[in-house]
Amino acid sequence: MAQAEEEIYCIGCGAKIQTENKDELGYTPQSALDKGLEKGEVYCQRCFRLRHYNEIAPVSLTDDDFLRLLGQIREDDALIVYVVDMFDFNGSMIPGLHRFVGDNPVLLVGNKEDIFPRSLKRSKMKEWLKQQANLQGIRPIDVLLTSAKNTDEIETLLNTIEKHRKHRNAYVVGVTNVGKSTLINQIIRLNNGVQDLITTSRFPGTTLDKIEIPFEDGKMLIDTPGIVHEDQMAHVLTGKDLKYVSPQKTIKPKTFQLDSQQTLFFGGIGRFDYLSGHGAVSTYFENNLFIHRTKLSNADHFYEKHLGELLTPPDAADKQRLPELQRHEFRLDEKSDVVIEGLGWVTVPAHATIAIWAPQGISTVVRRPLV
Known part of the structure; x- marks a missing residue:
């Protein structure tokens, strides 16, 4: 042919x-x-x-295919542009990144910074991002915050890439849904006016192979496939429900004064139990996700009765396919973020014992507070 x-x-x-x-x-x-x-x-x-x-068709690409493609980066002398989602930092980390990139330098880019209130200092966010990366064994040569919605920030990103690549190829890497392709689309638009050339969506695994965009010196800016994390929230929700876990606008934190033995439900896909302690807890989730407070003693019955109706997502038609919520208990000696990866987090004061519930297979972590 x-x-x-x-x-x-x-x-x-x-x-x-x-x-x-x-x-x-x-x-x-x-x-x-x-x-x-x-x-x-x-x-x-x-x-x-x-x-x-907005239809997604199943494809035969496997995780091994993604890893094989990323493994080629080790053989190239290149700059690695490592994009993470600031709202889902823990869920957007690539375990063992240096296995894929070798000794190549890493520029760490925290994407979607626009969904955070402007009152949160960006210098503090950058320092937090760097410290969290260091805990993962990553020593970036530079750290940058950006948003595909801000033209000035895209220009800064492109200039920073140009500064560090030193006439080499630049590979853009990250897990699915961190916004890599959206960022590259904006770079293309700035350079030649072409709008939305690369396919983007909220669905995992949109980019299936390397996409190369030439620099003026003949080297390439290369968009690589996103590594698929099966423990991301996007894998347990239907397409119509992803809008509840992927903030598109500035998030508005909600604060609750809680006493011991109180529970918060995050739609029907997450739950927070305040087992002991008291004080203000702040929640950081997509603005349209319904949060309901109830007594811990009533929580199990309330969930069974209202899942798919008052507690959505999922809706009634999809509640049977949602994995069962699993309980994870933590004792917090310091103020901490308790995170449901891909959904959001609760900032909890020190000296508390809590339980966080997430769909089976979805990771929960405790980390130093971002805010």
Whole structure:
């Protein structure tokens, strides 16, 4: 086939275009391929449907495929642009990053800083981000906060990449849903005016292969596939419910004065029990996620009765597919953030014993408070 010889690739996700097997990566009908070649923009059918209808099609790419692609980075002398989600920092860390990047320098980019109130000092956020990265064994050469919604910050990101790459390729890496492709789309738009070239969505695993954007010196800015973390909240919710866990606007923290033996429900997908202690706890979740307070003694019955109705997401149609909530107990000697990865966190005062509940398979952690 002519297209196989020419090795045409989808500009939305990087998959190699083919017209023979609908169930394999890169499929597009021949008629669509011909039209795309005429326009100079070829998208696979999966990207076309995702972009125009917000439909996600299953693909045969495995975690091993992602890791194999990232493993190629070790062989290149390059700058690593490591993008993490500031709202879901713990859930967006790549375990053993240096296994994939070797000795290459790392520029750490905290994305989605725009969803945090401006009252939170960005210098404090950067220092917090650096310290958390150090705990993961990462020693970045620079730390940057950014947002794809802020043109000035995108220009700063591009200038910082240019400063540190020193005429080398730059690989953009991260787990799924941290906003890598959205950032690169903004860089492309700034450089040549093309809008939303790369496919983006709230669904995990949108980018399927490397996507290369040339620098002026002939080197490449390379968007790599996001590493899929199966313990991310996005994997246990339906597409329509992802809006409850992916803030698009500045989050508005809610503060509750709690006594011992009180419970907070976060929709139907999270729960916080104040077992002992008292004082103000602050919650940081997507603004539309319903938070309900009740007595601990009534919590189990309340959940069973109202899941899918008052406590949503999930709705009634999807509650059977939600994994059972699992309980994790912590004794906090210091003020701490108690995190449900991919959903949000509760900032709890010192000298408290708490239990946090999350869907089975979703990680919970205690960390130094961000705010």
